[in-house]
Amino acid sequence: MKKVLFLVVVTFLCSACSSDDDALETGDYLIFGHYYGMCAGEDCVEIFKLTDTKLYEDTNDNYSLENLKFREMDQATFEKVKDLLTALPEELFTDDTTTFGCPDCADGGGLYIQRSVNGTVCTWNIDQIKENVPEYLHDFIDEVNEKIGLINNP
Template sequence: MLTLGRLFTGVLAVGMCLSSCQDDDETSIDTQTLLFGSFYGECSGERCVEIYKLDTNKRELSEDTQDKYPLANSPYNGQYTALPASFYPLVQDLPNLIPNQLFLEANGSIGSPDASDQGGFYLEVTQNGNRRYWFIDTQKTRIPAFLHPLVDTLSTRIPKLP
């Protein structure tokens, strides 16, 4: 005969097993779409604001056609046109280069992007259904060391894009 105590013990044991079997990483990052780019306020010409959308499912890279200076208090909303397929391999690995520590940072500015006309980088991912976005200083002395490899990569790859 099953007693209430044994039933409770059995339910407790199953619950403990299920909770210990769960993945400890509760962060779900959508690496399908990544927005990235650079911006400069004291600048002239078409290259002052360059924002791109990388879609890994479609294996497509698109460029924003608006070229509006991004506002630090909201994510960037662009209008994108697909680039030739030859540009996709230049940036296809960017989602894998985003350090996990970045997701501990609040949305907004890291460092003082473009405060002294040095420009900044824009980065946006979707995490647990929410848009996460950062405006990152180009001066490595103003940002955490964990961002240095990503900033170096963006510095070398964005100029290779149209």
């Protein structure tokens, strides 16, 4: 009886998991974008995923930033933004803070940043109002917004 129960449990657990060999889930990447809660339209949530060779756009545009679903974008757009991979300030990796300021609290929007290197994933939410965040983030905020603008307005 114990063997039967064990097999049922193992079968259930295996069926609850999915094996997705999608290249989006492997390797190093940078997910970046902005979100605005008091907003209407397509531009309120713009999230992108950048790898060493490709750029993807999230098609869900979900304010919760969960269940991101990416589609590949063209190579010309990738070329415009690929340098963002190396633009993250080093201070981000030494600062224990994961939320800077109060992203989108005063309708100023927030930046969502996630970096994966060698399987280590770091995630940050950054207030777009510069007075609320450390000075070392100011240029980075501008650069992320510039890249989003380049993607959305080719």
